[in-house]
Amino acid sequence: MAPILLDNITPERSEYIEHEEVHVKNPHLHSMEEDILYHFNLSTKTHNLPEMFGDIKFVCTGGSANRMKAFAEFMQKELGLDGENGVEDICAGTDRYSTYKTGPVLSISHGMGVPSISIMLHELIKLLHHARCRDVVLIRIGTSGGIGLEPGTVVITDTAVDSFFQPHFEQVVLGKVIVRSTELDKSLAQELLQCGREILNLCTVIGKTMCTYDFYEGQGRLDGALCSFSTEEKLEYLRRAKEAGVTNIEMESTVFAAMCRVCGLKAAVVCVTLLDRFKGDQITASHELLQEYQLRPQYLVSHFIKKRLQLL
Numbered sequence: 001m002a003p004i005l006l007d008n009i010t011p012e013r014s015e016y017i018e019h020e021e022v023h024v025k026n027p028h029l030h031s032m033e034e035d036i037l038y039h040f041n042l043s044t045k046t047h048n049l050p051e052m053f054g055d056i057k058f059v060c061t062g063g064s065a066n067r068m069k070a071f072a073e074f075m076q077k078e079l080g081l082d083g084e085n086g087v088e089d090i091c092a093g094t095d096r097y098s099t100y101k102t103g104p105v106l107s108i109s110h111g112m113g114v115p116s117i118s119i120m121l122h123e124l125i126k127l128l129h130h131a132r133c134r135d136v137v138l139i140r141i142g143t144s145g146g147i148g149l150e151p152g153t154v155v156i157t158d159t160a161v162d163s164f165f166q167p168h169f170e171q172v173v174l175g176k177v178i179v180r181s182t183e184l185d186k187s188l189a190q191e192l193l194q195c196g197r198e199i200l201n202l203c204t205v206i207g208k209t210m211c212t213y214d215f216y217e218g219q220g221r222l223d224g225a226l227c228s229f230s231t232e233e234k235l236e237y238l239r240r241a242k243e244a245g246v247t248n249i250e251m252e253s254t255v256f257a258a259m260c261r262v263c264g265l266k267a268a269v270v271c272v273t274l275l276d277r278f279k280g281d282q283i284t285a286s287h288e289l290l291q292e293y294q295l296r297p298q299y300l301v302s303h304f305i306k307k308r309l310q311l312l
């Protein structure tokens with residue numbers, strides 16, 4: 001078994017820093033003449049990053065490129081910004097991630113799963129650092145499978161947990177496992193919960209979110225190409241998850257929480273549930289209903305942003 005190192009978070013590092021620029025935790029970066037953000041098609045030499053991105057206060061991210069474009073268009077309207085030409089993908093020179101900026105809001109897709117969001121976050125955090133952004137809040141707006149919740153419920157993550165229900169993210173570095181904490185900012189989660197309560201007919205709850213490395217076997221589904229367990233074993237696992245406080249399952253929250261935490265960034269995860277995993281595995285809701293579900297975290301986060309900007 002590979003050696004396990006706890007990435008000790010000192011009290012200073014675990015506290016979020018107010019009015020501070022975004023920190024990168026890499027001593028090598030400072031000696032580099034140029035930093036190429038390869039998957040964003042941006043570089044510190046070819047782009048004036050402070051001018052392009054210096055006013056960002058909110059970064060919203062989700063798996064799908066279309067969802068993040070729709071969110072950018074929605075925010076443009078909500079913030080009353082000039083939208084005659086629609087929104088433009090800033091990183092159109094690459095098709096890895098789609099990125100839109102509407103005033104202080106950056107909307108960026110992250111693809112599916114831990115490796116994809118992790119690459120995006122490395123480059124995003126460096127981008128925010130190079131752009132000298134201050135007091136940025138990052139929010140993942142996504143979809144998930146609910147555990148004993150009515151489909152369409154919006155879950156605000158209190159703590160992201162792994163498949164063993166532990167608040168950990170494990171990263172293999174040079175053949176050793178580094179374990180990082182996945183605690184999220186509690187006051188931000190409460191602020192978002194309050195925003196949810198202020199929206200009519202939106203069912204919003206707070207709970208632990210389990211992050212897995214797979215949608216099928218990894219989430220205890222019986223309908224993948226492979227399945228090595230019985231229905232009863234699946235239900236027993238979901239019952240144990242529920243007892244541990246898990247309310248929903250998705251595929252990015254642990255690395256998102258861990259990386260933001262190490263870099264002193266306030267972060268939150270807001271995901272709608274598409275189904276109740278106690279009742280099934282297949283996503284049977286109609287396309288229209290699924291589209292409507294996906295809008296729910298967007299409404300909540302837009303409400304939060306407008307409140308923070310004192311537009312309400």
Ligand SMILES: O=P(O)(O)O[C@@H]1C[C@H](O)[C@@H](CO)O1
Nearest residue numbers: 062063112113142143250251
């Ligand atoms: O951001 P989304 O809603 O795409 O994230 C969840 C987790 C996986 O990436 C994906 C699986 O369908 O949905």
Ligand SMILES: O=c1cc[nH]c(=O)[nH]1
Nearest residue numbers: 143144145249250251
């Ligand atoms: O069940 C689900 C639904 C959406 N996303 C997931 O990761 N799991």
